[in-house]
Amino acid sequence: MITLGHMLTLSAVLFALSVAGIFINRRNVLLLLMCIELLLLSANFNFIAFSRFLGQIDGQVFVFFILTVAAAESAIGLAILVVLFRERRSINVEDLNTLRG
Amino acid sequence: MLVPVLFYGFATILVAAGVGVITARNPVHAALSLVLCFITSAVLWLLIEAEFLAIVLVLVYVGAVMVLFLFVVMMLDIKLEELRGGFTRYAWLGWIVTGIVIAEIVGVIVQRRLGLDVTRGAAPVAAGSSNAAELGTALFTRYAYAIEIAALLLLVAIIAAISLTLRRRRGLKLQNVAAQVAVRAEDRLRIVKMKTEPRP
Numbered sequence: 551m552i553t554l555g556h557m558l559t560l561s562a563v564l565f566a567l568s569v570a571g572i573f574i575n576r577r578n579v580l581l582l583l584m585c586i587e588l589l590l591l592s593a594n595f596n597f598i599a600f601s602r603f604l605g606q607i608d609g610q611v612f613v614f615f616i617l618t619v620a621a622a623e624s625a626i627g628l629a630i631l632v633v634l635f636r637e638r639r640s641i642n643v644e645d646l647n648t649l650r651g
Numbered sequence: 652m653l654v655p656v657l658f659y660g661f662a663t664i665l666v667a668a669g670v671g672v673i674t675a676r677n678p679v680h681a682a683l684s685l686v687l688c689f690i691t692s693a694v695l696w697l698l699i700e701a702e703f704l705a706i707v708l709v710l711v712y713v714g715a716v717m718v719l720f721l722f723v724v725m726m727l728d729i730k731l732e733e734l735r736g737g738f739t740r741y742a743w744l745g746w747i748v749t750g751i752v753i754a755e756i757v758g759v760i761v762q763r764r765l766g767l768d769v770t771r772g773a774a775p776v777a778a779g780s781s782n783a784a785e786l787g788t789a790l791f792t793r794y795a796y797a798i799e800i801a802a803l804l805l806l807v808a809i810i811a812a813i814s815l816t817l818r819r820r821r822g823l824k825l826q827n828v829a830a831q832v833a834v835r836a837e838d839r840l841r842i843v844k845m846k847t848e849p850r851p
Contacts, residue, residue: 567669
């Protein structure tokens with residue numbers, strides 16, 4: 551039988567993997583975006599697990615909205631990435647130093 | 652017996668694909684690993700009987716978002732050698748943060764148990780009930796306002812993505828549609844009054 555603990559552990563592993571990925575792939579904006587998608591997926595895992603194991607539908611409604619926001623985010627993120635590549639010919643995070651941050 | 656075997660099998664594939672996403676240097680490999688992640692997640696969601704969202708995950712993520720990612724990966728001429736490099740200066744910080752995150756999550760789950768019984772199974776589903784129908788009922792009654800905001804958000808995202816990537820090239824010869832539509836007959840045709848001339 552799958553228990554709540556199983557799902558939460560799996561989601562925690564995914565979350566930790568994606569946080570590690572954000573630090574590992576600090577050069578490549580594309581991989582950063584993919585790591586953010588993975589992070590949102592692990593959050594969705596938690597929502598669905600709690601929704602199913604508490605017997606309430608509201609968690610799944612939230613997952614629905616998270617999917618919407620994530621789709622919008624990746625569309626705009628990729629659009630910004632394309633514009634960036636046109637300007638700079640590079641998607642290396644270290645080249646993005648216009649604001650001297 | 653079958654369900655735990657499926658769970659552990661697909662969970663292993665999911666974690667392996669997640670490791671593939673974060674370690675792949677080639678963005679195409681990372682994107683394909685992420686597709687595998689989404690498909691195995693959909694199977695796991697099916698296992699705990701969240702059918703509608705599992706299908707939505709495959710349709711929306713694998714069908715649309717990841718195809719968009721692959722389009723962008725293949726459209727951009729990325730020089731992989733520059734991005735390949737070793738770990739950055741702050742990699743050690745990353746591992747420390749990751750360790751802290753894992754410790755905190757495990758601590759919360761194991762120590763506090765979230766005030767819940769984490770060892771119990773999923774809530775039983777009534778015989779005739781449908782996941783999609785339940786979700787739809789909640790979405791279009793209690794969350795009707797929120798779903799309209801979500802629709803508006805998608806519209807804004809469409810407009811933003813198009814207006815960001817729309818390229819206005821210099822020196823392009825285009826027709827001015829507004830001027831063409833607004834043209835009147837007297838702009839194009841001139842009627843000249845003249846005397847009739849005798850036949851020679």
